Amino acid sequence: MGSIIEDVTCPKCSLMAIADYYYRTDEVIIKCPRCGYNYNRYFKWNRDHFFNCASEIEDAHEDDELIIDEQEGFGVYVLRTKDGYKTTNLYNCRITNKHIDEFKKLYFSEETDQERSYLVRYEEGEFKVIIGTLPEDFFTYSENTIQPYILRPLWKLER
Numbered sequence: 749m750g751s752i753i754e755d756v757t758c759p760k761c762s763l764m765a766i767a768d769y770y771y772r773t774d775e776v777i778i779k780c781p782r783c784g785y786n787y788n789r790y791f792k793w794n795r796d797h798f799f800n801c802a803s804e805i806e807d808a809h810e811d812d813e814l815i816i817d818e819q820e821g822f823g824v825y826v827l828r829t830k831d832g833y834k835t836t837n838l839y840n841c842r843i844t845n846k847h848i849d850e851f852k853k854l855y856f857s858e859e860t861d862q863e864r865s866y867l868v869r870y871e872e873g874e875f876k877v878i879i880g881t882l883p884e885d886f887f888t889y890s891e892n893t894i895q896p897y898i899l900r901p902l903w904k905l906e907r
C-alpha cells in the first residue's frame with residue numbers, strides 16, 4: 749500500500765513527529781516519538797469489499813466506517829538493547845510510579861544499553877526526564893506543519 753512518510757510539527761509538543769499518509773485510502777497515522785501524541789484515522793472496511801475487490805476506493809468509503817483515534821501524549825520511553833534493538837513506547841495516560849517501576853526493571857536489565865535508553869514525561873507543556881539521558885537530537889523541530897488534507901477526510905470534502 750502506498751504511503752507518504754514525512755516529518756511534521758507535533759500538534760501537542762511542537763517538536764518533530766512522523767506522519768504516515770496512505771494516499772490510496774486517505775488514511776493517516778501521526779506519531780510523536782517525543783511527547784507520545786498519536787493520531788490514527790482509518791476505515792473500518794465493510795466486509796463485502798474484500799469479496800468485490802473494489803478498485804474505486806471512493807465508492808468503497810461510502811459504506812465504510814471512518815474511525816478517528818486521537819491520543820494525547822504524556823511521555824515516552826525508548827529502550828535500546830546492546831544488540832541494537834529499539835522499542836519506543838508512547839504513554840497515552842499520565843505516567844504513574846507503577847509505569848516507572850516497570851521501566852526501571854527493563855532499564856536495569858543486562859541486555860539494556862542504558863546510555864541510549866530513557867523515560868521522559870510530558871506534562872503541562874514540559875518534558876521531564878525520569879530515567880536515563882535524552883539523545884542530543886531530542887529537541888528537534890520540523891519545518892512542516894501538518895497539511896490540512898491529512899487531518900480531514902479528503903474524499904468527503906470533494907463531493
Ligand SMILES: [Zn+2]
Nearest residue numbers: 758761780783
Ligand atoms: Zn509531540
